[in-house]
Amino acid sequence: MIAMNSPEKVTLPTDQELVLKVIPMPADCNANGDIFGGWVMAHVDMAGSVLSARRVQGRMAxxxxxxxxxxxxxxxxxxxxxxxxxxKVGRTSITVQVEVYAERFKLQGQFIKVTEARLTYVAIDESGKPIPIPAE
Structure with missing residues (x-):
């Protein structure tokens, strides 16, 4: 991954839930020594599914x-x-915003936003067909 702009130190969000913390390891690197974008994407998908699963209370995709x-x-x-x-919660779908912040190993206590994403999940039955999301 290439730096898009200079890192800006930020404070962590208070209007969102911390759903996952992870430390990437050397096996997760590309040839340039940065973590694979696909590795980050997989973890964002897992993080997005946490609140969705809680809301759907069943299978989702x-x-x-x-x-x-x-x-x-x-x-x-x-x-x-x-x-x-x-x-956003629709009849069968739910959209989630995920933001990822890095605390550099040598600069602990200082955070930069490294990724942000918006994903949509759909509630499904055992055969994979969309089903309504239960009312809160």
Missing amino acids: TVAVNEFIFKQPVKVGDILSFFSRII
Whole structure:
């Protein structure tokens, strides 16, 4: 992944839920020494599914990655914090915003936003057909 702009130190969001924390390891690197974008995407999908699964209370499937922005490279040893919030609930689908912040291993206590994404999941039955999401 290529740096899109200079890192800006930020505070962690308070209007979203911390749903996942992970530290990428050397096996997750590309040839340039940065973490594979696909590795980050897989973890974003897992993070997005946490609140969706809680709301759907059953099976669901990722149906769309509506937006995915890599803002900064992820490095080996970064402590990644994945924050999520539900932004829309439809009849059978749910859309979630995920933001990923890195705490660089050597600069602990300082955070930069490295990725943000918007994903849509659909509630499904045992045969994979869409079903209504239960009312809250």
